[in-house]
Amino acid sequence: MPTVIKPKHQRLVLLVIALAVLIAAGLLAAWALRNQASYFYVPSEIATAPPEVTRAVRLGGMVEKGSLRTDADGVTIHFVVGDGKARVPVRFAGIAPSLFVEGSGVVAEGRMAPDGTFVADNLLAKHDENYVPRELQDMTEHQKREIVAETTDTR
């Protein structure tokens, strides 16, 4: 077993080891962040510089009116996200957020599939809860959706 070292040396050794580990952690973190951080894309960016198929990314834009279809299984939906310049088809299997409708904004988390479809794991509807009225509390879900869809079609 090594002999016990002098106190001042011990302090120095400990310090060097601690610093080395922390620097290594920092470098590892920086490298991992570059590879694993999820970048935000709009459809025109996907068209010009699509991300790699394995990379987790986010796609944001407007849900094209008339593009929403549901598969026979009742839980997989297909829709198109556009930003006025490009369109990206999206597929999502799951329970969509309650404020997700055609004509409104959406942010989808997921990845690009080889066939050019965006496969979403998670959908975030861009609609703040502050703007839905007390009157709508009496209406059914379906009527609510109709109203919101109507209102976003004023242009």
Next chain:
Amino acid sequence: MIAEFGLVALWLAGALALLQLVAGAVGLSKGGEALSGLVRPVAAAQGVLALVSFATLVALFARTDLSVKLVAMNSHSAKPMIYKIAGAWGNHEGSMLLWVMVMGLAGAFVAMVERRLPERTMLATLAGQAFVSLGFYAFLLLSSNPFERLVTPPPEGNGLNPLLQDMGLAFHPPTLYFGYVGLSVAFSFAIGALVTREVGPAFARAMRPWVLGAWIFLTIGITAGSYWAYYELGWGGWWFWDPVENASLMPWLAATALLHSASVLASRDALRAWTVMLGVVAFSMSMVGTFLVRSGILTSVHAFAVDPERGSFILALLAINIGGALTLFALRAGTVTEGKRFAPISREGALVFNNVMLSAILGIILFGTLYPLVTEAFDTRVSVGPPYFNPVSAVFFVPMLLVLAVGPLLRWRRDRLDRVGKVVAIPALLALGVAAFLIGRGVSLLPYVGMALAAGLAVASVLPLRERNLRRTPLAVWGMVAAHLGVAVALFGMASDSAFKVERLVALRAGEATQVGPWKVMLKSVRPVAGPNWTAMEADMFASYEGGIVTEIRPQARSFWAPLQQTTESALVTRWNGQLYAVIGEEAPGSPGDGRWQLRLWWKPFVTLIWYGGLLIAFGGLLALIGRVASDLRRFAARGKIACRRERQGR
């Protein structure tokens, strides 16, 4: 009237904090000793006044006094009373008042109870506590007044976020705050020690119970928060690496490192400068976390909406408090003599290694949380999530767990690996056995490693009890065993859930059934229901485990109306070996009257162990705290007896 009373109490408390600082600082200098007698009573009074102010705010919320702006913006007369009260701290101003109250009470408690430290160090400590409190009092009184009045009271309040109308979450902030702000005591002790150059075992022994207390609360708070997110958000996950979650985890990591470092300092008089620095870092992480969440610079699922102006104020507080403390550290720590030596293979060595690992993980989480901010400066929007945090933390977490298994078995100062080799072989073999068992079962790398390590660690954590007379084992040792076992249990739950969970996403008609792992789930009906301030579509479902007894579950998709928001109320069936988790979505689009409802179901084996493990860790801390306090009291009493006896014997 009540609001003004609360505001006056707050101003008085702030003034007392100023007096505490001045009296403490002057009391330290030569010729100013006269003022030193003031410090303790002033600290006590300050704590009481802060408590009074907070109680006033709670009373205002309980009465739904809509003339107060905070109540109007965050409450509603239709809310159940318990949530009205919880609304007092469910917003920025109220939670800052809670922060200040806990700081005041902690300081008061220390002032009245702590007797182990030299008087000068106590003065410096209390002055330090006052200095930090002052900044937060200023913040509250000048920029976040909770008692601000509205010129014309509205007829009704704006309601509280329905996500917060939940028992678990209502009481989660106070628990966390006792933790975060309790760490301020360690911060103040560190400042006191640096100012008076008293960094030794006495300092560590005095600080340790306070850190333990805060740490226990933090552990419970984080565990409760995770469980809340799990059943409330309806996504089946229990940790999202959200900035607010990270803001609570980072102080916890620092506090864990501090706890272990203080142990070394207390019993072996080593790691002096490191322990002092951790004392500063732990509360600094609390303040940094609070800043990140309130300044609005990072978006999060559950951040308070605060503007950048307030963020700048908190940032200034941070710069002064943390910058000041770190400068004091740089200037004084050099004169702190080195502690005793120890060999690399020793209990101290293991603790140092794990301290460094914890710090590395802390740094990794901080980096990842701040990274989106850095990239924004370069006009790129990113989000950082599990694909970064999980593997990168694991790189340091795994070695830490390996050392954790062996560390408690090592002797202090110097030991040999072959001495513990035979004992450690048992958990090692178990871990390898689990690893072999899991090959080829399609388990991905991290959960695989987690399961093997958890099994080994569970056994290793109880090994320190072998060859001990269990009835005479100190409580502190039982505490250590329980806490380390808790880590193994929680890890097992996490790994098992990741590795073996089964998910089913279906659209069912009434009467149809589906299979989720060993469960058969049948949807009987879906109908509307209503509560005090919400309406919902509730599914009536029957679930049976492997053809056994049928349990009825009722998940809901709920709509609140003030403010209007949708939430999911998941339905859980808990067994000893896991949970069935059911969520109802919307009516499946298609021909109306089709009557198909979207359902998302999970079978999560052993997932509850995650939170039982967390609670076990906190329980271990509690045992250790009781053990230490009890032994301190015994020593105190014994010293008193010895002194008495000496007097009687005329010595």
Next chain:
Amino acid sequence: MTNGTGEKRAPVRWALWLPLALFVGFIVVVLFGLLRPAGNEVESAMIGKPLPAFDLPAAVPDRPGLSSKTFATGENGGKPRLLNVFASWCVPCAVEAPQLEALRRAGVEIDGVAIRDKPKDVAAFLARNGNPFARIGRDDVSAVQMAIGSSGVPETFVIDAKGVIRYQHIGDIRPDQVPMILEKLREAEE
């Protein structure tokens, strides 16, 4: 108290400043974040564009309804106007009422869009907080609100004499911001 030569202690001494240095780095990163405009606010993409066409009925009996045509015809003598989006259930709207009144007394013409509200409640809100509006349009489903690019309440827009949206103020107008609003109105005159 120290033992050993000075140079052996130098690295340790130097390392003591490291935590402070790291903290300063943190502050710098964070300052970047604070000083840039908050990305949380949804800014209207309509700034610099003309108001979309709309025609809203009256929200209360004693004020006319609001039509986009009135903005472009120079009916108001060719001066820019304010368009304030509000609701009776919105607490900050009540908080900014004195500021709107101050603007009105300074000669500014203010029109209101009452979103998602009931006429009874709007009238009660105006009775309690004062009525600075020349016209108030009733926007039950936030159609106009969304069309002009507003995503919350209260928001105030500066509309110039040609009916073009020139400035969007998100959130309530604080007393210290009244001069700034007047300045924006002056700028819109050019």
